[in-house]
Amino acid sequence: MTVYQATASAPVNIACIKYWGKRDTKLILPTNSSLSVTLDQDHLRSTTTSRADPSFTRDRLWLNGKEDEIKDGGRLATCIREMKRLRKEEVEDKNTDEPKLSTYSVHICSYNNFPTAAGLASSASGFAALVSSLAHLYQLPVSASTLSLISRQGSGSACRSLFGGFVAWQMGSDPSGSDSLAVEVAPQSHWPDIHALICVVSDDKKGTSSTSGMQRTVETSALLQHRINNVVPQRMKDIEKAILEKDFDTFARITMADSNQFHAVALDTEPPIFYMNDVSRAIIAVIVEYNRLSIEAGTGYKAAYTYDAGPNAVIYAPKANIKEIVEFIVTYFPQEENSFKDVFSLFGGGRLVGKVP
Ligand code: ADP
Ligand code: DP6
Ligand code: CO
Numbered sequence: 301m302t303v304y305q306a307t308a309s310a311p312v313n314i315a316c317i318k319y320w321g322k323r324d325t326k327l328i329l330p331t332n333s334s335l336s337v338t339l340d341q342d343h344l345r346s347t348t349t350s351r352a353d354p355s356f357t358r359d360r361l362w363l364n365g366k367e368d369e370i371k372d373g374g375r376l377a378t379c380i381r382e383m384k385r386l387r388k389e390e391v392e393d394k395n396t397d398e399p400k401l402s403t404y405s406v407h408i409c410s411y412n413n414f415p416t417a418a419g420l421a422s423s424a425s426g427f428a429a430l431v432s433s434l435a436h437l438y439q440l441p442v443s444a445s446t447l448s449l450i451s452r453q454g455s456g457s458a459c460r461s462l463f464g465g466f467v468a469w470q471m472g473s474d475p476s477g478s479d480s481l482a483v484e485v486a487p488q489s490h491w492p493d494i495h496a497l498i499c500v501v502s503d504d505k506k507g508t509s510s511t512s513g514m515q516r517t518v519e520t521s522a523l524l525q526h527r528i529n530n531v532v533p534q535r536m537k538d539i540e541k542a543i544l545e546k547d548f549d550t551f552a553r554i555t556m557a558d559s560n561q562f563h564a565v566a567l568d569t570e571p572p573i574f575y576m577n578d579v580s581r582a583i584i585a586v587i588v589e590y591n592r593l594s595i596e597a598g599t600g601y602k603a604a605y606t607y608d609a610g611p612n613a614v615i616y617a618p619k620a621n622i623k624e625i626v627e628f629i630v631t632y633f634p635q636e637e638n639s640f641k642d643v644f645s646l647f648g649g650g651r652l653v654g655k656v657p
Pocket of ligand 1: 418
């Protein structure tokens with residue numbers, strides 16, 4: 301008996317220009333473009349195994365060992381349906397000898413090696429790994445761009461995890477979503493000196509999911525409209541240029557400003573959303589002071605903080621500064637006080653385990 305099964309991993313990506321707001325909630329089309337760094341998948345990743353079998357009676361998914369419901373018409377169902385459609389069109393219709401895997405139900409099992417739903421982008425690595433594992437299972441001859449379009453319909457930020465290095469999600473303008481996908485701005489090898497330090501302040505599940513939080517922001521925040529129309533378009537251009545020129549001062553300034561504005565927009569939501577906590581804010585104060593001393597000494601910015609929809613800090617910095625940053629973070633936030641659950645040092649950039657066919 302042939303076993304049809306495949307496994308793939310995908311890394312998380314942490315945005316420097318944040319995606320926050322949908323213009324189409326079904327297709328997951330964003331209200332602004334965004335830009336992120338895909339982390340090295342030796343650290344924070346989702347690993348997903350998919351299996352197709354004629355004896356399975358329905359599609360099922362287990363996340364971290366616990367079964368998750370696949371709701372009809374929901375995001376998981378959409379991604380699985382789109383992948384089965386590609387299997388039929390790209391493989392079975394072209395070569396009728398191929399087994400009709402598109403007609404079998406799938407069982408999917410996924411693990412995250414880091415906190416789930418805690419603001420460390422588990423939905424990004426999760427949906428990227430899901431579509432990648434199905435692409436292997438179905439032996440699809442499709443590009444990372446095609447998988448980006450499909451994973452976007454699982455979780456917006458996932459479309460960026462199909463690429464390594466510095467990645468932009470172009471918001472697109474087509475109502476069908478065909479031009480709303482991620483593109484590589486530069487590979488990790490372009491600027492390998494940039495490292496990311498993840499400071500896990502709390503691994504608790506966030507109170508407001510990204511999906512419901514951003515929808516509330518779209519409905520109630522006037523500041524979001526200003527951000528979408530007057531702020532993000534210029535920042536996208538400026539940060540892409542900074543990356544291409546390896547201009548860390550500009551990269552750091554924009555990254556921190558955009559994190560601040562994203563959290564301001566969350567606060568401008570009715571009722572307000574607080575993703576950062578006192579420890580998050582204390583880390584900001586420490587980084588601001590670290591940069592101030594360096595700028596005064598004429599050596600420019602040394603580090604950039606950014607926070608997703610959660611209290612956990614991600615600090616981007618040139619490799620030479622990482623040791624010093626870890627030292628002062630551990631000094632100011634001693635582990636025994638349990639301010640920090642963990643500190644990881646990571647390379648920026650990454651790739652998928654098991655290549656995308
Ligand atoms: P995060 O900040 O971690 O991305 P979100 O609120 O955006 O938090 O999304 C969390 C949700 O993403 C989870 O509740 C789950 O539904 C989904 N998710 C997380 N990891 C995976 C995974 N490995 N496979 C499939 N879905 C996942
Ligand atoms: C703050 O991609 O998790 O991390 O599309 O509803 O699944 P859904 O939301 P999600 O939102 C990510 C928000 C963010 C910023 C970012 O990653 O760009
Ligand atoms: Co998410």
